Amino acid sequence: MKIVIVSDAWHPQINGVVRVLEITRRELSALGHEVCLITPDQFKQVPLPTYPDIKLALFPYRKLSKLLTELNPDALHVMTEGPLGWAARKYCRLNNRRFTSSWLSKFPEYAAMRTGLPVGWLNNYLITFHDQAAHTMVTTDTMMETARSIGIRPVVRWQRGVELSRFRPIPSTVFDHLPKPVMLYVGRIAPEKNLPAFLKLDLPGTKVLVGDGPELASLSKRFPDAVFAGPKTGDDLIEAYCGANVMVFPSKTDTFGLVNLEAMACGVPVAAYPVTGPKDIIGDAPVGATHENLAVAIQRALTMKSKDCIAHAKTFSWERATDDFINNLVSFSAERPRRVKEVVTSSVHTDRT
Structure with missing residues (x-):
């Protein structure tokens, strides 16, 4: 056809x-x-x-x-x-x-x-x-x-x-120098991603943002304690996932969020708001947490096991x-x-x- x-x-x-x-x-x-x-x-x-x-x-x-x-x-x-x-x-x-x-x-x-x-x-x-x-x-x-x-x-x-042959757990030292836990965001640095809601949280550890977009310059100035790592693809992106402790997805306007599946396939749990996309992907599985308080979602997600995240990703x-x-x-x-x-x-x- x-x-x-x-x-x-x-x-x-x-x-x-x-x-x-x-x-x-x-x-x-x-x-x-x-x-x-x-x-x-x-x-x-x-x-x-x-x-x-x-x-x-x-x-x-x-x-x-x-x-x-x-x-x-x-x-x-x-x-x-x-x-x-x-x-x-x-x-x-x-x-x-x-x-x-x-x-x-x-x-x-x-x-x-x-x-x-x-x-x-x-x-x-x-x-x-x-x-x-x-x-x-x-x-x-x-x-x-x-x-x-x-x-x-x-x-x-x-x-x-999710491309399971690509996104998989691998040894990663890319964030070893940063205070833990490493809270990773992957995606566009743009207004619709609701990134200030994540960056304003007072939590121990390091916020790392992978991506590019129109808000990169302004947000990096407003939140100097966060690490803005720029866009990553291929093995560099996989290493970023595998070096993180939790994937944070603050968007309320996405309809799915492929990055959430990619993170899970690398053994990383997801924290998000209870909105379309994250709540559909996570469901009742012990692979992440959704909550109206994003800090609560992050803290709960950090207790999830990598093996459960990987197994769940394999169902997609x-x-x-x-x-x-x-x-x-x-x-x-x-x-x-x-x-x-x-x-x-x-x-x-x-x-x-």
């Missing part, structure tokens, strides 16, 4: 959407599907206001329309609600083609933080974007309930996984996540539904060993 995925998020960004795209493309290709990505680097770009490190496609419709016509995919999935996402939606509307979409972030909440626009107005933006999709994919049951409550329908589940498979994605494409194509259904059925039952 030829699958086209349109996304406003791509390299050089380092975030969950980019990781999902990379892994999903790899898994789909391993199953024999042809996967084509349409991303901002293929267009003229403009910096995102308030976040210049993120580049958005500028007036992409004409070129995107040409690309989609030439590719003529069996299935089209739109990952994001940015300029490329809207251009793809317009193309499908004008050409009577169906598509699936994803709702990957609590966009209204953090857009309201940055712009001052009402959350209700931004919810309408989301509803309008997704109303033409055959269905909208979300990461968790909680997100399904949230989507339905604001009027995004129909919604289906597309779960997430990218193979199963990819099966979710393929199954969700069944209702995509009005032009050739039989072919899509036959290919999807065959792929889902392929022996991957």
Whole structure:
């Protein structure tokens, strides 16, 4: 099956959407599907206001329309609600083609933080974007309930996984020189991540933040006792996880949080607020703690055992996540539904060993 995925998020960004795209493309290709990505680097770009490190496609419709016509995919999935996402939606509307979409972030909440626009107005933006999709994919049951409550329908589940071959316990001395416990944050240094709530806590040990973003300079000045380690990838990132005692996830606007699974796979428990994402990942397992008082969550998480975290992370498979994605494409194509259904059925039952 030829699958086209349109996304406003791509390299050089380092975030969950980019990781999902990379892994999903790899898994789909391993199953024999042809996967084509349409991303901002293929267009003229403009910096995102308030976040210049993120580049958005500028007036992409004409070129995107040409690309989609030439590719003529069996299935089209739109990952994001940015300029490329809207251009793809317009193309499908004008050409009577169906598509699936994803709702990957609590966009209204953090857009309201940055712009001052009402959350209700931004919810309408989301509803309008997704109303033409055959269905909208979300990461968790909680997100399904949230989507339905604001009027995004129909919604289906597309779960997430963790690369267990990469994220695993390894010896690490990277933070041995720091006072313990080491409380690690991994992600963007940006307003929507609610980092001051973590950095203001009066707790023994060291707060370490791995990542980059528009608030890096201001937060490093406000909180000089914290260690801002910059962005890390590959083995450096794994060593950072394995050198920590607890992973702290203060965001209240993320819908999942791949970094939480990565930390658990390295044997590190997670502390977070009881919000969508962390509470779905942790559940009732002894692998972390959620609490309205983040300090309480951190103290409880520090009592969790590494072996339990690793075992829990192993229940999140990218193979199963990819099966979710393929199954969700069944209702995509009005032009050739039989072919899509036959290919999807065959792929889902392929022996991957």
